[in-house]
Each structure stands twice: as C-alpha cells, then as structure tokens.
Amino acid sequence: MGHSHAHNHSHRHGDIKGKNLLISILLNILITVAQVIGGIISGSLALLSDALHNFSDVLSLVISYIANILSKKAASTNKTFGYKRAEIIAAFINASTLVIVAILLIIEAIDRFTEPQEIASELVIWLSLLGIIANGISVLLLRKDSDSNMNMRSAYLHLLTDMLASVAVLIGGLMMKYFEVYWIDALLTVIIALYLIYVGYDLLKTSTRVLMLFTPTEIQVNDIVAKVCEIEGIKNMHHVHIWQLNEDEVHLEAHLDFENNINLSEFDEKLDAIEELLYHDFGINHVNIQPEYGKCDSKDLIVQD
Incomplete structure (x- = not known):
C-alpha cells in the first residue's frame, strides 16, 4: 500500500555493468594463473599472497556477476521480491572472503619473518606490473557503479585493494633486487592483509545490517514518528518497522491510530501526505500503513511481532 518512488536503472545500464x-x-583469471606460476618459481610469498587475493577476486567477481543477473529477474507469486537481495548477499560473501584471506596471509607471513627466503626478484617485478595494469583497467571499469551499488562496491574494493597490493609487491621486488632485503616480502604481505581487513570489515558490517533488516543508520525512527504525528487527525504511530531491501528501496510499515473514524477517501489523502513526507525527508520509498480507530492493541513504538 502506498506509492513506489524508487528510481530504477535502465536495462542498458545493467548490461554495461554485467559486461564490465x-x-x-x-x-x-589471467593475473591469478601468471602470479601462481611466478610465485612458485620465484619463491615470493607476497606474490603468492597477491595471487591468492586475485583468486578470491575471481570468485567474488563471479558471485557479483551472477547476482547482477539474478537481480534483474522479475518477481513472481512465490518470490514476491524477486531476487532484489542477491547483490546484498554477494556483497556479504565478498566482504567475508576479504577478511578470511587476510587472516590466512598474516599467519603465513609470520612464519616467513622467522625464516626469510631468497627470492627471484625480477620475476616478481614483472608480474606485479602485470597485476597493476590488469587490475587498474578493472578498477576503472567498475568505478562508476561502485558509488551506487553495494555489490559493485564489493567487487570494486576487491580489485582496488589488489591493485594496491601489486604496487606493494612491485616496491618489494625492487628493494629485493637492488638491496637484497628479503624480509620485506613478509612485511608487505602483512600490510596488504591488514588493509584487506580494514576495507572488508566496513563492507561486511554494512551488508550485515541490510540482511538483518536493521533500520538504516541515517534514519531516526523517533523523528519519523514525531513528523507523522504532526499531520492533523493522527493520534499515534506504532508497530513501526523500517528496513532496507536493497540499494534502491527502503521500506516502512506501521500502524496509525486516528483521532476520528474517517472514511477511505480521507485516509487516502492522509496516506499521500505521509508518503510525500517520508520520501522527501527520510528517503523512504515504500510505505505500508495499517489504519486504526479505537482499537485495543499495544501502542508501543516498537512491538516484537
């Protein structure tokens, strides 16, 4: 019940996103294969860690690609929301893999600190350059969509951190070649891993909030209730639920207690006013209101249904 003010992206935009x-x-895939082979030949843990991160990128990008396709599928009687949350699930999985991969890298790097190994630095330098170029292209392809889509942001972050990791590996390769400082390989691995945890945790927290149907952080429920109750004829707003379905849709459902026993046409006028208020002031674009008059139920703001 209530209008939808969501602004949908065009199919052409979705096709471009999928192609990118x-x-x-x-x-x-090209970078991963090259770096695994190069890491084994050169003995570089930083290169192998970069390859492992690239492999997680491949998996995350495949998940994002599938989620992008699913999100465009139409709703049905047994899937009334369609697959609109597929991209949120993809973002959650991708963020989780970032953190897990980072922890594994730190454990391996600690072992290398105790036993630094001589590394074929020239191979490390050339393969890290390949990683910088290929990931740089991918970052540019996904940058625009990363601002407005959590799934694309998760893929973009994977690629951006991997590009930065390749830069770190390049610096390490140069230091090993010209100064024979081999412990730098393990140090760079730890730095890369800590950065992965930093960016992964923030995305993991955001996607978890959406999946758990938490109220978006920028919305204050008490402010909404106060504004709605300023509308003439509304006595109380209770049983409030607010959640984010995906990037584009924020939903609100609530019970409204009216001062008078109004008819349906009067209720429709009030509903229009409420929808406009919620959309323009709070960004809520899907509203479901249950009207009440003199009903004996809990009038608490939040009720555990």
Whole structure:
C-alpha cells in the first residue's frame, strides 16, 4: 500500500555493468594463473599472497556477476521480491572472503619473518606490473557503479585493494633486487592483509545490517514518528518497522491510530501526505500503513511481532 518512488536503472545500464564485470573476471583469471606460476618459481610469498587475493577476486567477481543477473529477474507469486537481495548477499560473501584471506596471509607471513627466503626478484617485478595494469583497467571499469551499488562496491574494493597490493609487491621486488632485503616480502604481505581487513570489515558490517533488516543508520525512527504525528487527525504511530531491501528501496510499515473514524477517501489523502513526507525527508520509498480507530492493541513504538 502506498506509492513506489524508487528510481530504477535502465536495462542498458545493467548490461554495461554485467559486461564490465565479465571483462574484469577474465583479466583476473589471467593475473591469478601468471602470479601462481611466478610465485612458485620465484619463491615470493607476497606474490603468492597477491595471487591468492586475485583468486578470491575471481570468485567474488563471479558471485557479483551472477547476482547482477539474478537481480534483474522479475518477481513472481512465490518470490514476491524477486531476487532484489542477491547483490546484498554477494556483497556479504565478498566482504567475508576479504577478511578470511587476510587472516590466512598474516599467519603465513609470520612464519616467513622467522625464516626469510631468497627470492627471484625480477620475476616478481614483472608480474606485479602485470597485476597493476590488469587490475587498474578493472578498477576503472567498475568505478562508476561502485558509488551506487553495494555489490559493485564489493567487487570494486576487491580489485582496488589488489591493485594496491601489486604496487606493494612491485616496491618489494625492487628493494629485493637492488638491496637484497628479503624480509620485506613478509612485511608487505602483512600490510596488504591488514588493509584487506580494514576495507572488508566496513563492507561486511554494512551488508550485515541490510540482511538483518536493521533500520538504516541515517534514519531516526523517533523523528519519523514525531513528523507523522504532526499531520492533523493522527493520534499515534506504532508497530513501526523500517528496513532496507536493497540499494534502491527502503521500506516502512506501521500502524496509525486516528483521532476520528474517517472514511477511505480521507485516509487516502492522509496516506499521500505521509508518503510525500517520508520520501522527501527520510528517503523512504515504500510505505505500508495499517489504519486504526479505537482499537485495543499495544501502542508501543516498537512491538516484537
């Protein structure tokens, strides 16, 4: 009940987004294979850690690609929301893999600190340059969509951190080549891993809030209730639930206690006013209101249903 003010992206935009993801997947497969082979030959843990991160990128990009396709599928009687949350789930999985991969890298790097190994630095330098170029292209492809879509942001962060990791590996390769400082390989691995945890945790927290149907952080329920109750004829607003379905949709459902026993046409006028208020002041674009008059139920703001 209530109007939808959501602004949907065009199919063409979605097709471009999917194509960019596919190109990024192919580039990352190339980098991963090259760095695994190079890491084994050179003995560089930083290069192997970068390859492992790239492999997680491939998996995350495939998940994002599938989620992007699913999110465009139409709703049905047994899937009334369609697959609109597929991209949120993808973001959650991708953020989780970032953190897990980072922890594994730190454990391996600690072992390397105790036993630094001689590394074929020239191979490390050339392969890190390959990683910088390929990931740089992918970052540019996904940058625009990352601002407005959590799924694309998770893929973008994977690629951005991997590009930065390749830069770190390049610096390490140069230091090993010219100064024979081999412990720098393990140090750079730890730095890369800590950065992965930093960016991964923030995305993990955001996607978890959406999946758990928490109220968006920028919305204050008490402010909404106070504003709605200023509308003439509304006595009380209770049983309030506010959640974010995906990037584009924020939903509100609530019970409204009216001062008078109004008819349906009068209620529709009040509903229009409420929808406009919620959309323009709070960004809520899906509203479901249950009207009440003299009903004996709990009038608490939040009720555990």
